[in-house]
Amino acid sequence: MTAPEIRHVLLDADEVLQHTPVSLEAAAGQLAERVSPELRADLWALEWPALRGEIDFFAESAAIARRHGAELDPAELFTQAWRSIVVDPDSTALVARLRVAGYGVHLGTNQEHHRARFMRADLGFDDGRFDVAVYSCDIGLAKPDPAYFDKAVAMIGAEPGSVLFVDDRQENVDGARSAGLVAERWELADGHAVLRELLAGHGVLVHG
Structure with a gap:
């Protein structure tokens, strides 16, 4: 049996889409x-x-x-x-290119209600760049619980194996894999060239 084609990318927020302070x-x-x-x-x-x-x-x-x-x-x-959080422009550009290429691009993040509201209103995460946004505080489940990922793929409306999840924490990657998603550990410090290689390794190709 062949693995399903990746059609969706689910991205963590902190240290994947945005830089967070060290302390x-x-x-x-x-x-x-x-x-x-x-x-x-x-x-x-x-x-x-x-x-x-x-x-x-x-x-x-x-x-x-x-x-x-x-x-x-x-x-x-x-x-x-x-207010020290900085949304990474290269990650934002990659999200846009993935969507142009026809992939569903989704947010999968652990946040409490107030920080989620800050991200939506002040950092622009509600500007339509994501097809589905899965905030832990909204669904009552948090990574790395595999049930979080079960809920995420249900919200996306996809088979788990067609979703590639990217997170900076290995325990979250492991939780996603146990729920049947394809998952890779990556963080901003690794550089976007590495991320593009990881995506390409799963057949997810973007240009630009």
């Missing part, structure tokens, strides 16, 4: 200085429930900050950090 300090500056190690640990404990859309991250983190006696508005802290 909270680099992104938020002096605001981050108000975050003690103990507060930071409690904030990060909210990550997975927030990514699955189970909690309001800003409301829960504000309550935690108050318990720590921190003079800090987490909404201000994280929104300031998100």
Whole structure:
């Protein structure tokens, strides 16, 4: 039995489509200085429930900050950090070329509701560049759970083997493969020439 032809490309956001700051300090500056190690640990404990859309991250983190006696508005802290995100122009151009070539191009990303809203409104992710956008907070599932990928291909309306997933984290690549998708690990630091080679290796050819 031959493998199905790749007709769709599902792309992660952070470090695939956009550059993210290396640390909270680099992104938020002096605001981050108000975050003690103990507060930071409690904030990060909210990550997975927030990514699955189970909690309001800003409301829960504000309550935690108050318990720590921190003079800090987490909404201000994280929104300031998100302003350091830079959408990569080469990745954006590649998305456009893939669509011109006839491929379905989709977004597959783990985000909590507020950051997803920032990406849509402030970074332009709702400008029509993707055919389907799969935000973890919207579907109640997060990578690397194979169920996330099951839901993604159902939303795309494709067979898993016809979807090529690209992510910077190997655990997410492994989760996609276990759900039957074709998947490759790649990040912006690897360079777009490497990504084009990976795509070509699966018969996904783009020009320009």
